[in-house]
Amino acid sequence: MKFLVSLLFVGSTVLLFGQSRLSTPMEIMAFMEASPTQYRIDQLYGPPPKRERPVLANGNYVELEDNREHLRDYAALETEAHKALKAKALALANRERPKYKKIRKLYQQILDDIPQHAQILTYMGDSYYRQKNWEKALLYFDQALAANPIDYVAQRLKAEVFLLQKDTAKAAQAIAKAHLLNRNNKLLLLRLKEIWALNGQNYELAWGFDPKCYLEREADTVSIVADGVWLTYGMYKAVWSYEPDYQYIKSRQEVSDFLFHAELEGTLGTFLTYSALPEKGRRIEPALEAFAQALDADLLEEYVFYEVLLVDHPALAAHLTDEFAAKLLEYMQKIRNQDFGRD
Numbered sequence: 001m002k003f004l005v006s007l008l009f010v011g012s013t014v015l016l017f018g019q020s021r022l023s024t025p026m027e028i029m030a031f032m033e034a035s036p037t038q039y040r041i042d043q044l045y046g047p048p049p050k051r052e053r054p055v056l057a058n059g060n061y062v063e064l065e066d067n068r069e070h071l072r073d074y075a076a077l078e079t080e081a082h083k084a085l086k087a088k089a090l091a092l093a094n095r096e097r098p099k100y101k102k103i104r105k106l107y108q109q110i111l112d113d114i115p116q117h118a119q120i121l122t123y124m125g126d127s128y129y130r131q132k133n134w135e136k137a138l139l140y141f142d143q144a145l146a147a148n149p150i151d152y153v154a155q156r157l158k159a160e161v162f163l164l165q166k167d168t169a170k171a172a173q174a175i176a177k178a179h180l181l182n183r184n185n186k187l188l189l190l191r192l193k194e195i196w197a198l199n200g201q202n203y204e205l206a207w208g209f210d211p212k213c214y215l216e217r218e219a220d221t222v223s224i225v226a227d228g229v230w231l232t233y234g235m236y237k238a239v240w241s242y243e244p245d246y247q248y249i250k251s252r253q254e255v256s257d258f259l260f261h262a263e264l265e266g267t268l269g270t271f272l273t274y275s276a277l278p279e280k281g282r283r284i285e286p287a288l289e290a291f292a293q294a295l296d297a298d299l300l301e302e303y304v305f306y307e308v309l310l311v312d313h314p315a316l317a318a319h320l321t322d323e324f325a326a327k328l329l330e331y332m333q334k335i336r337n338q339d340f341g342r343d
Helices: 002-010 025-034 080-093 100-113 118-130 134-147 152-164 168-181 186-198 230-242 244-252 258-276 286-296 300-312 314-319 322-334
Strands: 015-017 020-022 038-043 060-065 068-073 213-218 221-226
Touching: 020 258, 025 230, 025 258, 060 314, 068 314, 080 100, 080 118, 100 118, 118 134, 118 152, 134 152, 152 168, 152 186, 168 186, 168 322, 213 230, 221 230, 230 244, 230 258, 244 258, 258 286, 258 300, 286 300, 300 314, 300 322
Parallel strands: 038 221
Antiparallel strands: 015 020, 060 068, 213 221
């Protein structure tokens, strides 16, 4: 098969990222051959199993407990009395002529007991938003985001405020940040596309990172079911998933973030296989064409984080710094505005 020949072509390449060494496709093949685990390669016919795309709920937040992160919901902090206050306030807010002072008093009773309740802070901001008191609305939205960095509702409403203030550039940036805080929320993505269009920007929906491969394990045999160059990606996933010795080797190479490093190796290795194939007759893989553009633009980290990690683990957005969020926005503007073609 042509892509196996291309593995030989890139096999001697030494890949470095920061201070970490990345394994080449040939090194992955050698590790699999030396492993006691039996590997089998099967051709993928038809589409692979649908990739799971978790969506965060309004009220989710990340909490660190016993050195592990957990996705929580503010509703779990509420007593029955708090729930009743919130339900009453929301019901009043949906009336034809809401009494916002009364609504805010109900919300404040909850905040007196749970001051870190970002969802209620957002609802407070929303009450001012509906009254077109932009200054107070933004104040509460910022408080909500300070309490909960993944409060995408507060961030989305900030974008709407900027839009109503006729600042489409600021609105475009704000809605992009909201999208990053809940990567797989389809309504947020559609709103991003609308606001970006108002600002003369495009977000292309025609492609995404959807590897044509999956893994199956039965007893001591791991099957890599793949189509074309995606066999390379499947091989990396198999080694990272089923070879603890490989992870140990990586730890000795001072790799600490296994999640990121595994995807960086897998995507880069797959791209090397893809780029080694003759262009004439090569089946276009939009996600890998985009990878090439990201590589040229020095946005490789951003590609891996946006196209792979945030899709699989949207709560990672809780760790976004302002600096990295700006780099992700740059990635979206430079790469996600292009249609790289379809099969």
